[in-house]
Amino acid sequence: MKGRIFRRLALFGVLAATLIVVPNASVRQFDTALVKIDYAQGVDHPKNIIWVLAMGSDARPGETITRTRADAIQLVGINLKTGTGVILGTPRDSWVSIDGVGSNRVNAALYYGGPQLMAKTVGQIYGIDVDYALITGFGGFERMVKTIGGVVVDSDMDFSDDNLAFRYHKGKNYVNGTKALNFGRMRHYLPRGDFDRSAHQGELIKAIARKVKQKQDVPGFFEAGMLSALTELRTDLNPAELYRIAQAAITVNPAKIKDCVLPGGIGDIGGASVVIPNLTEAKRIGNDVRTDAKLDSGC
């Protein structure tokens, strides 16, 4: 008896709910509409994967940046199809074979053969064909970062620069101008020296990518950044080509960019301290990322 009453109450409840929810049959004009939104995005580039060797030159005033030694050596892969990316950092003191030169520090390739030889040398380490090489000096890098209003880097440790002028805290740090440059230059207070510095350079590139992505919808932001890049970068590309490549590059999702520093150990060559890179590991990393610019297995 009690159960039957409960079932009747439950049935009444369902009917009551139905009466409330089901609208009347007449056609009504709603003030609210369900609007379908579709997106389409694409940028013309002849390749799905672009490999760019980004270099920072240690040129002093009066020196030609394409014929000095590279302080920062970062091979950046961008997959325009999937929106993924990878940054491979090579410590500048890595002792490698340079075509026509012999064994030397990798950064000497820029001094001996300019960006072409540098791109060939770094490409051979990983077994990757570099499409573009770009190079900037200290001042140029600082000005480019200033143009985009500084960036936020995620530091893996607390450290100071060599002159103790700037301090960087573990976690997020807003950096601009010289503070941004020094984040990628300092190594003396870093536990792993050249390896940590290379990792910080990769983080700087990711921070720039994040800032550009964040601001790319601000009218004129991208073009102002491009003008700064054209002024500060040494490139053989004409402005229209560079504009198209950069527009393609910013389709990449910064959250899907992984970075990696080529592992190795410290060695002694003729009394000089150098980095002995693990070239077997370099080939493995190259095989991992070559066709998709996606780091699947870490480094």
Place this chain on the structure above:
Amino acid sequence: MSSSTAPTGLRARRHRVVARHAVSVLALATALGVLAGCGGGDDDKKPAAEGSEAATWQIKITDVAGRLPNAARTKLADQAETTLQAYVADALVASPPAADAFAAFTKGGAKQAEGDRALLTSEGFTGADQIVPTKLTADLSVLAPHAKPAGATARVDIGLDVDGKPVTVAGKLLLTPTAAGWKIFGYDLQREGVN
């Protein structure tokens, strides 16, 4: 070399975001519909497409990185209008779209756009009889490093009357100078319309 295609991962993520929003909007619309459901009874009056007046392009150069003399600005605005108008006329207003709907694109851009044909042309307006442009605006951000335009972003807002229903296509079209005039080499557009 193979031509690149649209970054499907990014697009898929955006679709997921839109889908989540759609669910929220659907829930809200349902609730509002319930509240509004007591009244009603008016006829569903849709404006006739024939009554819509076709808009003409309003193009402004809003940002120039570098220097661009006035004469070059005027010329660029005219050339951009030619390119944008060709895209709108061939792809969005023509129903069905022209066979060469992406003639205003670079070769690679056109290949890419073919993959998004349903979104970038009137094919998405199934069986539309008449499509009239009701709003055509573009704000140009220009890169002009040597007093000569090297590329531009056109932020477009395109309103269409599709058989009496409003549709908007808005976002960015990326323009590049070529031997055959300015062409569209990239797009980042969203289309909104009442289904």
